[in-house]
Amino acid sequence: MKTIAERIPVTVITGFLGAGKTTLLRHVLENAGGRRFAVLVNEFGSVGVDGGLLQGCGLASCRDEDIVELANGCICCTVADDFLPTMQALLDRDEKPDHVLIETSGVALPKPLIKAFDWPDIRARMTVDGVIAVVDAPAVADGRFADDPDAVEAQRQADEMLDHDNPLNEVYEDQLMAADIILLNKADLLEPSEIERLTAQIAGEVPRAVKIVPTVSGQLDVDAVLGLAAAAEDDLDARPSHHDAVDGEHEHDDFESFIVELPELSAPEPLLERLKTVTGDHPILRVKGHAAVAGKPMRLTVQGVGERLQHHYDRPWPANDPRRGQLVVIGLSGLDRAAIETAIRG
Numbered sequence: 001m002k003t004i005a006e007r008i009p010v011t012v013i014t015g016f017l018g019a020g021k022t023t024l025l026r027h028v029l030e031n032a033g034g035r036r037f038a039v040l041v042n043e044f045g046s047v048g049v050d051g052g053l054l055q056g057c058g059l060a061s062c063r064d065e066d067i068v069e070l071a072n073g074c075i076c077c078t079v080a081d082d083f084l085p086t087m088q089a090l091l092d093r094d095e096k097p098d099h100v101l102i103e104t105s106g107v108a109l110p111k112p113l114i115k116a117f118d119w120p121d122i123r124a125r126m127t128v129d130g131v132i133a134v135v136d137a138p139a140v141a142d143g144r145f146a147d148d149p150d151a152v153e154a155q156r157q158a159d160e161m162l163d164h165d166n167p168l169n170e171v172y173e174d175q176l177m178a179a180d181i182i183l184l185n186k187a188d189l190l191e192p193s194e195i196e197r198l199t200a201q202i203a204g205e206v207p208r209a210v211k212i213v214p215t216v217s218g219q220l221d222v223d224a225v226l227g228l229a230a231a232a233e234d235d236l237d238a239r240p241s242h243h244d245a246v247d248g249e250h251e252h253d254d255f256e257s258f259i260v261e262l263p264e265l266s267a268p269e270p271l272l273e274r275l276k277t278v279t280g281d282h283p284i285l286r287v288k289g290h291a292a293v294a295g296k297p298m299r300l301t302v303q304g305v306g307e308r309l310q311h312h313y314d315r316p317w318p319a320n321d322p323r324r325g326q327l328v329v330i331g332l333s334g335l336d337r338a339a340i341e342t343a344i345r346g
């Protein structure tokens with residue numbers, strides 16, 4: 001068996017929907033320091049938006065063939081069917097990557113993924129160098145993941161077996177508990193005193209001492225997050241999960257996603273206004289995708305976390321691609337799909 005130093009290091013980037021994982025990934029690729037990366041992007045939802053955002057970015061460290069999308073759902077549960085063959089194919093390449101970066105979907109639990117690196121075929125040749133948890137600091141400061149202690153107590157009284165039932169909170173905590181380093185991202189949207197308070201709060205929540213670093217758009221010295229040599233696959237017990245008791249099993253119906261198809265728009269602004277309204281009216285956690293705007297040769301990329309929306313023209317529509325938009329909508333299960341579709345299309 002190869003020593004740790006001879007195995008290909010793998011960095012797992014976890015973090016809730018819209019926390020800034022793709023932004024961090026891009027920053028790492030832009031500051032590759034001569035490393036040859038392979039990138040795996042796992043998305044919740046059947047349209048690969050993040051892979052598309054990275055592809056065609058023009059960076060030498062980020063060739064299109066080095067980006068592999070694992071679309072559709074839960075990386076934790078497709079490990080055997082989807083993930084392991086993908087890793088095997090990477091390892092069988094003539095030009096092996098120096099480092100593998102994996103961006104998990106925002107609702108994925110990272111522990112089953114780390115566990116997959118304990119499989120004999122994989123652990124002989126790869127090691128989890130580190131797990132980076134990207135935290136949407138303003139969302140946490142707003143209490144978006146917090147459990148209401150009274151509600152939890154009421155649930156416990158109603159059902160003794162139930163010890164936790166807030167999917168947002170569970171996913172967020174599992175992601176923190178798996179981390180070797182935590183980035184408090186979107187620090188530009190908070191006061192320094194709030195950053196300090198959050199740092200102390202999170203340090204009190206995680207089971208071991210990990211570095212907590214405020215970042216803006218994931219900008220930090222790449223050497224601070226790569227080369228951690230954590231060998232996380234050997235260290236699973238130090239990374240507790242809400243789902244340990246049932247051996248990694250978890251509900252898949254906590255979150256849902258669907259695609260809204262859009263005809264060509266005459267202008268972007270009305271769509272952005274409608275998106276703002278609809279994300280306020282429904283429990284939508286994330287919207288992202290592309291739209292076609294009449295007279296514009298470039299695709300309009302639109303994405304939002306909560307009611308904060310961003311848009312820009314990213315690249316020309318590929319020849320032969322119909323100029324129609326597609327937006328992925330992700331939220332808690334039970335979204336009123338028909339109403340949301342109607343409201344978005346206007």
Ligand SMILES: Nc1nc2c(ncn2[C@@H]2O[C@H](COP(=O)(O)OP(=O)(O)OP(=O)(O)O)[C@@H](O)[C@H]2O)c(=O)[nH]1
Nearest residue numbers: 016017018019020021022023106185186216217310
């Ligand atoms: N203000 C601010 N916005 C940020 C920062 N980092 C990322 N964003 C924005 O937040 C939004 C989400 O960023 P992404 O990098 O796509 O987040 P993600 O975690 O990859 O999202 P999912 O893959 O959908 O879970 C984008 O509109 C980013 O431009 C930051 O530090 N400050």
